[in-house]
Amino acid sequence: MKTLGKREANKLGRRQAIVEIAALSFMEHGYAGTSMSAIATELGGSKSTLWGYFPSKEDLFAAVMDDATAEFRAQLDDVLAHKGELADTVLAFCRKFITKVTSPDGCGLYRLVAAESGRFPEVGRIFSSRGREPVGRLLAHYFQSQIDAGTMRPSDPVRAAHMVLSLCLGDLHQRTLLLGFRASPQDIVAEAEAVTADFLRAYASSESAG
Incomplete structure (x- = not known):
């Protein structure tokens, strides 16, 4: 043995x-x-x-993606498992997510996928299945628990998760990705607060918003 x-x-x-x-x-x-x-x-x-x-190289790229995202998904899972207020949890999630996607490694990975997925569709599929989709499921599961608890209005949790992720990949991420902007911790906090505010206006129940 x-x-x-x-x-x-x-x-x-x-x-x-x-x-x-x-x-x-x-x-x-x-x-x-x-x-x-x-x-x-x-x-x-x-x-x-x-x-x-x-x-195959496709299998190898999938393993690289798993290795690159597994620890990050675990960190996000820990954030969402915290028994706190809806606004605080969403803000913490957004801060961690935006920090990751505006980091040099995060931007490098996005550039790689954008450059290669047109010729190699498997690159985009693997990136989605190992990256955004599992994160979206984690967030949607959390949102469903908040809907059940009454802190969110009755709604589609998957759609809510997609909205938050799309907003997190908004202006700050695009400037960092395309223009070489260096996002500061203050920039990330401001972006996360803006995304959280938009989310709460769209989905928080009156009791939670109050």
């Missing part, structure tokens, strides 16, 4: 090394410019070894 445990640990370590090398390659060279052969060479193994972990 001890030997098996060591073998499994080695496999996990090898897999993580592949994902980290691939992440750097995708960000530096793009999806089209990244090859399984180059990753295998940098890893110091054969392509057959690499394929044993990831049968």
Whole structure:
């Protein structure tokens, strides 16, 4: 059992090394410019070894996305699990989300997807299924709990989640993404407060708003 445990640990370590090398390659060279052969060479193994972990570049990109978003989703889940006021929870969620999407890594990932998804639709599908969709489900689940509790008006929680995420990807994110603007903590707070205010006007119940 001890030997098996060591073998499994080695496999996990090898897999993580592949994902980290691939992440750097995708960000530096793009999806089209990244090859399984180059990753295998940098890893110091054969392509057959690499394929044993990831049968295709699409599978490898999905693993990179999972690695890039898993911890962030867990952080957002913790924010939404906090038993606080609706306004405070939504504000905390927006601050964390906007901080992420305006960060250098967040903008780099958005640029990669925007540049490559036209030629490689799988890039956009993977980005959506590993990124925005799970976050949207987390937020919609929270909103449903608030509707049930009466702090939100009866409404479609999925639509409410889409609205909040779209607003979080608004002006500040676009300026950071397209114009190279460096968002300060104060900019992020102001944007999160504006999104939260718009959300509350649209969805908060009269009791919650009061």
